[in-house]
Amino acid sequence: MKRAGTTEVMQQRGCWNCGAPVESLYLCNRCATLQRFPEKIDYFTLFGIEPQLNIDLARLEAAFYELSRKFHPDFYQKKSSEEQAISLENSAILNKSYRTLKDPIQRVEYLIRFVEGGSAVASEAPADLFDEIFELQELLEGVKRGPGDAGEAGRLLGELKSAEGRFLKIQEEGNRSLERLSIEWDRLQKGRTEKGLTEEQRRSLSEMKQILSRRAYLERILNDIQTGIGKLEKGN
Amino acid sequence: MPRVVGIDLGTTNSLVAYMERGTPRVIPDAEGIAILPSVVSFGWEGRPEGVVVGEEAKKHLITYPDRTVFSIKRFMGKGMEDVGDDRTFVPYALTGGKQEVVRISVVGKLYTPPEISAFILRELKQRAEAFFKEPVRQAVITVPAYFNDSQRQATKDAGKIAGLEVLRIVNEPTAASLAYGLQKKKEGTIVVYDLGGGTFDVSILKIKNGIFEVLSTNGDTHLGGDDVDRQLTLLMVREIATQSGMDLSSSPEALQEIRLVSEKVKCQLSFEEKAEVALSFPDKKINYRRTIARTEFDALIDDFVEKTLGPCRQALTDAHLKPEQVDEVILVGGSTRIPLVRKRVADLFKKIPHSELNPDEVVALGAAVQADILAGGITNMLLLDVTPLSLGIETMGGGVSRLIPRNTTIPSSAKEMFTTFVDGQKSVSIHVVQGERELVKDCRSLAKFNLTEIDPMPAGIPRIEVTFMIDANGILNVNAKELRSGKAQSIEVKPTYGLTDGEVEKMISESIEHAREDLNERMFIEARNEAESVLRHAERALSQGAALVDGSEKGEIEKSIAGLKEAMNGNDHHRVREALDRLDQSTKHLAETLMNQTLKEALQEKKLSDL
Numbered sequence: 001m002k003r004a005g006t007t008e009v010m011q012q013r014g015c016w017n018c019g020a021p022v023e024s025l026y027l028c029n030r031c032a033t034l035q036r037f038p039e040k041i042d043y044f045t046l047f048g049i050e051p052q053l054n055i056d057l058a059r060l061e062a063a064f065y066e067l068s069r070k071f072h073p074d075f076y077q078k079k080s081s082e083e084q085a086i087s088l089e090n091s092a093i094l095n096k097s098y099r100t101l102k103d104p105i106q107r108v109e110y111l112i113r114f115v116e117g118g119s120a121v122a123s124e125a126p127a128d129l130f131d132e133i134f135e136l137q138e139l140l141e142g143v144k145r146g147p148g149d150a151g152e153a154g155r156l157l158g159e160l161k162s163a164e165g166r167f168l169k170i171q172e173e174g175n176r177s178l179e180r181l182s183i184e185w186d187r188l189q190k191g192r193t194e195k196g197l198t199e200e201q202r203r204s205l206s207e208m209k210q211i212l213s214r215r216a217y218l219e220r221i222l223n224d225i226q227t228g229i230g231k232l233e234k235g236n
Numbered sequence: 237m238p239r240v241v242g243i244d245l246g247t248t249n250s251l252v253a254y255m256e257r258g259t260p261r262v263i264p265d266a267e268g269i270a271i272l273p274s275v276v277s278f279g280w281e282g283r284p285e286g287v288v289v290g291e292e293a294k295k296h297l298i299t300y301p302d303r304t305v306f307s308i309k310r311f312m313g314k315g316m317e318d319v320g321d322d323r324t325f326v327p328y329a330l331t332g333g334k335q336e337v338v339r340i341s342v343v344g345k346l347y348t349p350p351e352i353s354a355f356i357l358r359e360l361k362q363r364a365e366a367f368f369k370e371p372v373r374q375a376v377i378t379v380p381a382y383f384n385d386s387q388r389q390a391t392k393d394a395g396k397i398a399g400l401e402v403l404r405i406v407n408e409p410t411a412a413s414l415a416y417g418l419q420k421k422k423e424g425t426i427v428v429y430d431l432g433g434g435t436f437d438v439s440i441l442k443i444k445n446g447i448f449e450v451l452s453t454n455g456d457t458h459l460g461g462d463d464v465d466r467q468l469t470l471l472m473v474r475e476i477a478t479q480s481g482m483d484l485s486s487s488p489e490a491l492q493e494i495r496l497v498s499e500k501v502k503c504q505l506s507f508e509e510k511a512e513v514a515l516s517f518p519d520k521k522i523n524y525r526r527t528i529a530r531t532e533f534d535a536l537i538d539d540f541v542e543k544t545l546g547p548c549r550q551a552l553t554d555a556h557l558k559p560e561q562v563d564e565v566i567l568v569g570g571s572t573r574i575p576l577v578r579k580r581v582a583d584l585f586k587k588i589p590h591s592e593l594n595p596d597e598v599v600a601l602g603a604a605v606q607a608d609i610l611a612g613g614i615t616n617m618l619l620l621d622v623t624p625l626s627l628g629i630e631t632m633g634g635g636v637s638r639l640i641p642r643n644t645t646i647p648s649s650a651k652e653m654f655t656t657f658v659d660g661q662k663s664v665s666i667h668v669v670q671g672e673r674e675l676v677k678d679c680r681s682l683a684k685f686n687l688t689e690i691d692p693m694p695a696g697i698p699r700i701e702v703t704f705m706i707d708a709n710g711i712l713n714v715n716a717k718e719l720r721s722g723k724a725q726s727i728e729v730k731p732t733y734g735l736t737d738g739e740v741e742k743m744i745s746e747s748i749e750h751a752r753e754d755l756n757e758r759m760f761i762e763a764r765n766e767a768e769s770v771l772r773h774a775e776r777a778l779s780q781g782a783a784l785v786d787g788s789e790k791g792e793i794e795k796s797i798a799g800l801k802e803a804m805n806g807n808d809h810h811r812v813r814e815a816l817d818r819l820d821q822s823t824k825h826l827a828e829t830l831m832n833q834t835l836k837e838a839l840q841e842k843k844l845s846d847l
Binding site: 073098 | 403445447610619646705
């Protein structure tokens with residue numbers, strides 16, 4: 001697998017200030033000035049945690065607060081402009097990492113990118129929901145055209161609300177599968193040091209990807225439903 | 237350690253505060269008053285730049301409505317298109333072309349909102365300097381959390397024009413939480429409900445181990461106590477029209493007076509069950525008397541209060557919280573004194589809100605805390621704020637591609653890759669917008685960034701990486717790099733409703749220029765006053781001692797007097813001083829002769845009296 005250990009993340013780099021080789025993630029050991037994160041830094045390494053899907057959120061938060069105190073521009077007000085720039089960049093990377101790892105869905109997406117290298121999860125129409133989605137499109141067309149009378153508006157609203165309920169439930173089921181797969185992934189990954197993925201890991205990853213692409217599609221559909229509901233309710 | 241002050245630049249009132257041995261304090265004026273009304277009046281002879289600020293300016297609201305500017309904050313970072321009906325509510329004249337910043341026209345001059353705000357900031361700066369007896373050059377200035385990029389930039393510009401280095405733009409509700417956190421030393425999840433004169437903000441924060449992490453923020457930059465005044469004003473104008481058949485809405489003076497009465501009624505109804513209104517316009521034969529009960533007032537402002545609750549609910553959703561999970565609610569801003577506001581907030585969050593901190597001062601105090609953090613005083617507190625609005629770029633067909641979602645902790649950055657579509661294309665334009673909607677036309681245009689001087693290459697070959705960075709002030713910075721060469725790509729920035737750097741520089745130099753003119757004027761006045769008294773003495777001496785001087789000496793004195801009189805009619809204090817010196821020289825002999833004679837006479841008198 002592509003997971004890079006701290007040693008791998010750390011390419012050879014020299015301190016921008018004194019030129020000494022930099023061995024830690026963000027500090028020069030010799031002159032103690034702040035350094036940019038290595039270019040290939042990953043979010044797990046940044047927080048010093050294993051690349052897992054079930055993570056201790058309290059620990060993540062504590063690490064985020066501690067690192068914020070190290071990088072935040074507030075503390076570099078009187079430093080050189082270069083250090084100010086680095087503090088800004090590192091803070092931005094830290095904030096983005098925290099936002100990503102804090103959210104369970106974004107965390108799975110990130111892990112997939114991390115182990116597979118760069119492939120984004122595309123949204124895909126789920127084949128098993130084809131009829132359901134087709135019906136919904138008809139409904140939404142009706143909203144777009146504008147309901148003829150109050151009766152039709154009421155009917156459309158009722159049907160949209162029940163569709164919303166159904167799709168929310170499907171989404172909820174997806175979330176539960178994702179949780180189950182996350183636990184499985186962590187179990188498969190535990191204790192592994194060698195590179196490359198096992199057959200089981202590949203299967204687990206591909207299942208997660210499928211759920212995510214389904215999820216992304218449903219998210220859009222739900223958004224359309226809610227916009228439609230909003231329109232009808234305002235119209236009343 | 238240089239002084240860094242905290243400034244609350246409010247719609248209605250402004251304050252300046254500082255940190256004194258770990259405790260934030262507001263800085264009073266010479267009379268001991270901390271609150272400075274955010275009012276600037278123009279056209280006053282003998283005053284620097286003809287301007288008066290604060291309480292004194294407030295007195296001119298009724299008498300000189302067309303040249304007394306209030307609520308300028310409502311126009312910060314705005315173009316004529318988004319001013320809306322505010323234009324009809326203020327008696328001063330607004331002008332500006334399409335896609336241009338609003339300008340205020342007073343006494344034949346045009347001012348941008350940052351320039352007018354700079355008068356208020358300069359007053360606060362001078363107040364702080366008088367208090368410390370040393371220059372103050374750095375400040376933290378607060379803005380509503382829901383202010384967009386242009387409004388923040390405009391505030392920073394105002395600081396610059398006033399001669400202040402703005403170390404940080406900090407959000408008002410978060411500033412309040414810093415003051416609150418410092419004092420109470422409590423941890424947990426808090427909601428800050430900040431309803432000021434013209435803006436409304438709500439922020440939800442988590443306080444833990446000295447970290448103040450903003451989870452979400454929402455608001456309305458166009459909602460505040462001013463709107464309550466407006467409701468009352470409209471009611472009175474309507475009733476007066478029914479009773480007397482007179483429409484006062486076209487009389488700025490009358491409207492201003494009704495507006496001020498409305499403000500008083502609002503304040504009174506916050507503490508009493510009813511308020512008496514008495515308005516009379518003898519010239520129009522209008523005599524309007526009326527009692528307004530609290531219940532009637534509540535009904536009048538019900539929609540207004542309801543409008544603040546939507547953003548509260550959205551902020552809860554964005555923070556993934558239920559009302560029960562909020563530990564405390566803090567009220568900030570003068571308008572939270574309104575009982576209906578308190579009641580509705582308590583109902584929504586299911587707890588009695590806190591209001592023990594002075595709602596008028598707490599924001600300035602918090603700004604002073606942040607100032608102290610930046611100066612290196614406090615080291616254990618850290619504020620992690622968020623950007624209130626999503627940032628995106630225009631895509632083909634007028635859509636928006638979101639780069640940084642709202643409520644992202646700042647600093648925050650996003651990178652995008654750009655290339656060319658046509659062979660040899662030399663520039664690429666990027667339109668950056670802020671807002672939550674899907675289409676560019678529904679979002680707020682921030683700026684157009686033009687990547688220029690791209691080396692001519694076949695279409696699609698240049699790879700330009702653009703970094704959008706929202707800094708700790710919530711202000712966007714953009715830089716670009718051509719990846720093949722690794723060189724920085726040059727960018728031209730065209731802010732949609734802002735001032736370019738060049739324009740700000742010009743305003744700064746103009747204000748320095750004005751300061752020099754003011755100084756010249758003052759020195760001329762001093763010289764002229766001195767000249768007047770010297771002139772009186774010289775003329776008297778000449779008439780008394782006419783017999784003691786010869787013709788040429790007399791001629792020289794008369795010439796000097798004429799020269800001085802001429803210099804006094806000019807405006808150059810140097811010339812007055814030179815003429816004064818000349819007169820001094822030419823009258824020297826006469827003065828001595830007169831003096832000797834007086835002495836002689838005095839001695840003679842003494843001799844006589846001895847006898």
